[in-house]
Amino acid sequence: MDKSDSAPLPPRKKSGVLPTLLRQMNVRRVLDALRRLGTVSRADLTRVTGISAPTMSKLVEELLASGLIEAEPEMRYATGRPSVLYRLGSRSVQILGAVIGMRECTVVASGLAGELDERRCRTFATPDNYESFLRALAAELTTLACGFEAPALGVGLSLPGLIKSSTGEMALSPNIHYLDGRRPGVDLAKLLKLTVVPVQEEHGLCLAEQMFGAARGVEHFAMLDISDGLGMGVISGGRLISGSDGFGGEIGHMTAKLGGELCGCGNRGCLETVATDLAFMRALTRREGRTLTMDEIIAEAQAGRLAIAPEIGEVLDYLAAGIGTIVNVFNPAMLFVYGRLFEVRDGLFDQLVRKVGEHALRPSLQRCRIVRAQGNKRLGAVAAIINSHFNTLGPAFSI
Template sequence: MVPPRSSGSSIFANGGKPKEARNSGAQSSLLRQLNTREVLTALQRHGPLSRAEIARHTGISGPTITRTVLDLLAGQLVEEAELSPGVVNRPALGRPGKVLRLASASVSVQGLVIGVQQCELTTAGLDGSWQAEPRTFATPKRYNDLVRKVVEQLQRSREQSKTSVLGVGISIPGLLRRQDKRTLVSPNLHQTDGQQLGVDVAERLQSLGLGNEVVLLQETQALCLGERMYGAARDIPDFAMVDITDGLGLGVVQGGQFVEGSTGLAGELGHITVDLHGRLCGCGNHGCLETVATDAALAAAISARQGRQLTLAEWLPLIQTGQVRVEQDLNEWLDYLSVGLAAVINIFNPSRLFVHGHALDAAPDLFDRLIERTARRALAPSLADCRIIRAQGSKRHGAVAAIIQQLTAGR
């Protein structure tokens, strides 16, 4: 990730439009990095481009584009391909032209999502295209077993890959301290408390001769990054993301910067007390918002009322087909979730508020009902400037985006 600034770390890959380098030394090096980042950003936004098209999109001169592309080709971050015949708005006469694209034919990255119940591993090109079906495996209950299983799966995936893997991005829940990437506490994944999963995985890979970049980021930041690169938050400098899957996490981006707090622990919206006599939370407190307003909380409430223990994935088809009636549970769940969303709108005034979760699939009108209840609780002026949207990205998008940004940010 881009190194943190005073108020947080940047979610945007480029810090502004580059200019042609005029001086030598540090300034020249910085301008080369900005030019390189701008070229990569153009390819991410527009797909395969010719050198002339890159120059038009970025405003960088032809000779500088040539030097930048040579550096990116040598670094295996981009690759050349033939222009497909019949492409709209491109010449059809003469020899097919060459275009540049983010590398995917010869290199790849891995994205790993550490979940409370299961982990998901995927492989993608630098353009974000999936290269294989995701691997899933149960999350081990002991930390040493988790590290061993993760490394084993990463190694097995690399052995079966037809491309060279440049690095891995890992999304993890819990309070992740920015300075040393240590999980201080994870209310729903206590085996990682006090541990540095990214460091331990990197060291184990290094010992196996598989050492390369490993990036660890908190799961809500992963969702923000995935939405920014592949979803509906492209070019949006101010937005918030609420994750309601296992826990209830909040990611806020303002002016292109993550709002992280002094050590990177900001965003624990799920641990605000909303019921003084409520259920015990994984953090040790009672009545936290995440005990009543998440996918897991809804599944637990329905299970208690129906007298059988099922996961949300098992409940959803029963709800959708009318085999069980859960309107009371849904209404209570919507009420509590709307309290959380209204708080985000009132405090942070985002232009977009994304919600990531699966329980909203229980009924066709459920999301609209959530917006209506949030509107009744949020301050009208703050709500007027905010759109509430279901997230399009995922944590695996974010894990992949994190390693791609790490590989490209320092070029």
């Protein structure tokens, strides 16, 4: 027999690491359970998480004290016994989000369950240089946070363009070039003295759809954002495809039209220049000889004062070809499209889905449900900071 087999086990040292890790994982279980189930009793929390009743009692007390969860009394007359229900903190803590767009920026506040309230939302025109941008963003977020007494846990910052995952540096923002080479998350954190989590806007949309929308429990899906530029996030096997620097999934800069219009990235004829809300607005603006916003286009087209053909047909054709490529390359079970183009006239989205059949492989398309995204970029920003906060506690827990 090998000597080591018969050697007595060394006495176990008492370690504080293991209980701390276990406690964090239990906290994560409770928070994930509340995120999925909403408002539940302590008994139900014990049942779905598998945590023992005494440990749960202690955890709930700690979480209540930290503000991460809240209690609301519920009278249960049927059983004759009042019980207390718990939910994620909505008044005891606040989560801040900021969405940076080409024309305007929006800051929002919510609770840990990602509930957005129009009254806790501020919008301002996107400044034209980096220093003004940072100052305005910090001022608007501070004003927003001060309007509510609860402590802020951090800020999710939704940014358009390529963000280096290792450093948070904006490698390229095709439509807001003063962000190139900057680290807006780091700079904003210094000004606010708060945790700031930068997220590429499409990755934020993926998180929002995964945490609060129709992608809950979906392991393979793609999120296509056609609102300004054309960006994409792909979740495969439950994880975001990031590539070596975090730039993975940038299908918007695939060449769609050789020698086409100059793109913000410096190349010509990118899919982004022909298959987006912005491409549609620009095409109508050129034809009409006046600047048209998407709101104006929707209102005038619906009132019958503005013809949208043939421009809409061309945008849908390019978009369908792009979606066909995504379906073929990534084989998603769901593909979400985020954009306003389809509000112009009823039936446009169905028309797009039919056209995709001309470009996608039939077996892949049969497996893929193409739908409009339920979330939005504000929810994406909020989802980024909530997700980051939860992830510091341990791996996600599935019910």
